[in-house]
Amino acid sequence: MRSTPSSSRRSASSYRARSGPRAGRNGGTGGWSFRSGAKRGALSYDGEYQNIFTQVQVQGEPEWGMDDSGKSMQERIGKPGFSTLVGWLGNAQLGPVYLGWTGMIALATGILALNIIGINMLAQVNWSIPEFIRQLFWLALEPPSPEYGLRMPPLQDGGWYMIASFFLLVSVCTWWLRTYLLAAEHKMGKHVAWAFAAAIWLFLVLGLFRPILMGSWSEMVPYGIFPHLDWTTAFSIRYGNLYYNPFHALSIVFLYGSVLLFAMHGATILAVTRYGGDRELEQIVDRGTASERAALFWRWTMEGRIRLNL
Known part of the structure; x- marks a missing residue:
C-alpha cells in the first residue's frame, strides 16, 4: 500500500470511498481509497489499499531479498519470474532460490528416499503404471520382519525400507538445520x-527411538497412505485407544483451536483493510482506527453470545 501525507480537517474516524476506474501505477485498476487521521485537524493519509479481493498484481524488478553475509547472492539459483496464478494467493515472484549445502543435502537425500519408496511400490504391481495409480493408496514399503531385531535385513525383506528411512532421516534433519542457520x-x-x-x-x-527401545525395526511405521493409517489404528488399540488419551485430546484442541484463532484474526484484518487495518501495529494503540473497529466487533459479538447463553 502506498500513502501520501496531506492536511485535512475531516473526522477522526476512517472512512472509505470507491476508487474510480483509473489505472494503477503498474497497470490494472485500483481497489478502494481511504482516509484516516488520529484526531481532528491532525495529519491524515490518503492512499489506496489492496487485498486478496481487490488486488493489482505488480510485476516489476524482482526482489532479491537480504544478503547479510555478502555471499548469499552468489549461492542463489534460478532466474526470478512471476506467476499470475500464484499471485492470487500470495507473492507472485518465483525465485531465486537459496539452498546452501544443507538444502542440497536435504533435497538430494529426500529425492533418493522417495525414489526408493516409489520404485519398490512399482515393483509390487509388476511395473504396471496403471496398476500403480489404481492401487497407490494401498501400496506400501513395509519395515523388516520381527525376527531380524535391530540387525540389517536383506534388501527384499525390509532392507530397502531401512535405506529409505536413513535417507529420509538425513533429509529431514538437514532441512531443520537449514531453517535454523x-x-x-x-x-x-x-x-x-x-x-x-x-x-x-x-x-x-x-521411527527411531521407540523401535530401538523395543529391540526391533519391525515397530517402525510403514511408508504408504492407507498402510500407515492401519498402523496408527493398531498402535491405538494396542495402547488403549488414543482418543481416550488426554494428551492426544489436548494436542487436537490446540491444533484446531490455533487454526480457528488464526482464521478469525486473518478474516477480521481482511475485513477492515478498507480502513487501513493491514497497518495493525501502527493503529493498535489509537482510538477511531480500523484496529479498534475490529476489536469492538469481536467484543460485541462475544458479549452477545454470552448474554444469549445466559
Missing part, C-alpha cells in the same frame, strides 16, 4: 526451527 544468518528468532523440531520429535520417536 538461515534464521541465525538473518538475525531472526529461532521460533520456526523449534516449531519444526516438535514435529520432527514425533517422527524420531515413532
Whole structure:
C-alpha cells in the first residue's frame, strides 16, 4: 500500500470511498481509497489499499531479498519470474532460490528416499503404471520382519525400507538445520526451527527411538497412505485407544483451536483493510482506527453470545 501525507480537517474516524476506474501505477485498476487521521485537524493519509479481493498484481524488478553475509547472492539459483496464478494467493515472484549445502543435502537425500519408496511400490504391481495409480493408496514399503531385531535385513525383506528411512532421516534433519542457520544468518528468532523440531520429535520417536527401545525395526511405521493409517489404528488399540488419551485430546484442541484463532484474526484484518487495518501495529494503540473497529466487533459479538447463553 502506498500513502501520501496531506492536511485535512475531516473526522477522526476512517472512512472509505470507491476508487474510480483509473489505472494503477503498474497497470490494472485500483481497489478502494481511504482516509484516516488520529484526531481532528491532525495529519491524515490518503492512499489506496489492496487485498486478496481487490488486488493489482505488480510485476516489476524482482526482489532479491537480504544478503547479510555478502555471499548469499552468489549461492542463489534460478532466474526470478512471476506467476499470475500464484499471485492470487500470495507473492507472485518465483525465485531465486537459496539452498546452501544443507538444502542440497536435504533435497538430494529426500529425492533418493522417495525414489526408493516409489520404485519398490512399482515393483509390487509388476511395473504396471496403471496398476500403480489404481492401487497407490494401498501400496506400501513395509519395515523388516520381527525376527531380524535391530540387525540389517536383506534388501527384499525390509532392507530397502531401512535405506529409505536413513535417507529420509538425513533429509529431514538437514532441512531443520537449514531453517535454523538461515534464521541465525538473518538475525531472526529461532521460533520456526523449534516449531519444526516438535514435529520432527514425533517422527524420531515413532521411527527411531521407540523401535530401538523395543529391540526391533519391525515397530517402525510403514511408508504408504492407507498402510500407515492401519498402523496408527493398531498402535491405538494396542495402547488403549488414543482418543481416550488426554494428551492426544489436548494436542487436537490446540491444533484446531490455533487454526480457528488464526482464521478469525486473518478474516477480521481482511475485513477492515478498507480502513487501513493491514497497518495493525501502527493503529493498535489509537482510538477511531480500523484496529479498534475490529476489536469492538469481536467484543460485541462475544458479549452477545454470552448474554444469549445466559
